[in-house]
Amino acid sequence: METYSRLPITVSGGKGVRLVDTEGREYLDCLGGIASCALGHADDRVADAIARQAASLVQPSNFFRNVPAEQLATRLHESxxxxxxxxxxxxxxxxxxxxxKLVRKWAGxxxxxxxxxxxxxxxxxxxxLAATGQAAKWEGFEPLPAGFTHVTYNDAAAFDxxxxxxxxxxxxxxxxxxxxxxxxxREFLEALRALATDRSVALVFDEVQTGMGRTGNWWAFQAYGVTPDVFTAAKALGNGVPIGAVVARDEIAATFGPGDHGSTFGGNPLAAAAALATFDALEGDHLLDLVPEKSEFLRRQLEDLPYVVEVRGLGLMLAAVLGTNVAGSVCASALEKGLVVNAVAPDAIRFVPPLTITTSELEEAVRILRSAMDEVLER
Ligand SMILES: Cc1ncc(COP(=O)(O)O)c(C=O)c1O
Structure with missing residues (x-):
């Protein structure tokens, strides 16, 4: 179905920060499967873990316990x-x-x-979708489940x-x-923490995009020093292999009993093995420690571009904000020149590269972006 407006490229392979298309053209990928491939494409360690697990046990069903899923749960708990x-x-x-579902059951x-x-x-x-605060995405799908309200981000009084x-x-x-x-x-998240505690509601952080090292900590809540009651993860958790997780503090988690929730594939050993290998590789290569330095480097490089009025974000999740709404055209031009980035807003270009990216690759990315900006903005 035509659910995506796809780019005019068919990708056939990838290694590290590079993607290759069916014409043999190479791209420097600063989108990394939309923040999913923290180790880059086709990481050998994750590939080996998947191959080994696939040859052993893929889907025993949740009638049984399995070792990789339980090891992964421990790993998430520790992280x-x-x-x-x-x-x-x-x-x-x-x-x-x-x-x-969990917080509704817990709240009573x-x-x-x-x-x-x-x-x-x-x-x-x-x-x-009902939780998503973008009305344009609701169109055609109403009535949505009831009970979701939306207020201004970074406005603690509005949440209160x-x-x-x-x-x-x-x-x-x-x-x-x-x-x-x-x-x-930081003040906003601290205020939400105090508000949730005072009013006995659960504080849930969606760490699907911010998690697994992107901010230089395993989870962005650690970068802020504000601990939620529940957080969710996906994207980079399996370095691109489909997997998601909910982590909830014991008292909240305890409200789910047998039959309350489930998934045929959730917790399958194949995806869990990929996630364990991802944890191991991110840790083994000390990739989280290197995020602040790479982030600072990219931020400075982007700030130096003539058309960039602001760089915002955290760690290796940054957006270059332009003075005009030409981010889409700039990204299209960049793609032709061999760089993958995306227009996350009409005026903002997003970088969520693999955490393995080097400073010289970041320099190369900004050089291509600059040439794309020159082309579009001079036109
Ligand atoms: C913050 C956040 N939450 C949830 C999702 C949805 O994740 P998925 O596409 O794996 O369902 C995304 C995807 O972009 C996301 O960025």
Whole structure:
């Protein structure tokens, strides 16, 4: 079905930060499967783990326990700082859907509302679409599940006013991803933490895009020093292999019992093995430690471009904001010149490259981007 406006390229392979198309042309990929391939394409360690697991056990069903899923749950628990129980899903939307069900069950009868942010993106299932704060994406699909309200991002007073006696949770991304790469302020997340605690609602962070090292910590909440009650992950968790996860603190997680939620494929050993190998490789190569330096380098390079009025974001999730709404044309021109980036807003170009990218590759990316900007903006 025509659900995507696709680029005029068919990709046939990739290695590290490079993609190759069917014509044999190479691209420097600063989008990384939309923040999914933290280790780059076709990482050998993840490929080996998948091959080994595929030859051993792929889908025993959730009637049984399996070792990779339980090891992954432990890994997620440890990465959070030693808290939380885990539900494994297959995507970001599914992880958020599970989190929404979980907080509703935890909050109890009569408390079902979720306060979300304008401009947010949480997925395309009906509930996660309802949570998504972009009205254009709702069109044609109403009525959506009830109970989702949207207020201004980074406005703690607006969230405070929106929480009432029927509220179960507050759900936010630590950095709006699809909404234009807009980071939360520390004060905002701290205020949400205090608000959630005071009013006994759950604080849920959608870390689908910000997670797995992108900000230089395993999770963006650690970069902010604000711990949620629940967070969700997907995208880079399996370095591109479909997987999602919900991590919830014990008391909330305990409200899910047998039969409350499930997934045929969720927690399958194949995807779990890919995620374990991703954790190992990110850790083994100390890639998180290198994020601040690469982020600073890219930020400075982008700030030096003549048409860039602002660079915003966190870690290796940055957007170059232009003075005019030509981001789409600039990205199209960049693609022709061999660079993959995307227009996350009419005036903003997003970089979410593999964390393995080197400073010289970042320099190359900015050089291509500059030439694309020259071409489009001089026209
Ligand atoms: C913050 C956030 N949440 C949820 C999703 C949905 O994830 P998926 O496409 O895996 O369902 C996305 C995807 O872009 C996302 O950026």
């Amino acid at each position: 959070a700082g030693g808290w939380g129980r885990v539900f494994l899903a297959n995507s970001g939307a599914e992880a958020n859907e599970a989190a929404i 009868r009569g408390r079902f509302k979720v306060v979300c942010a304008e401009g947010s993106f949480h997925g395309r299932t009906l509930a996660t 006013a929106a929480v009432d006696s029927e509220t179960a949770a507050i759900l936010v991304e630590p950095v709006l991803g699809e909404g234009g790469v807009v980071p939360a302020t």
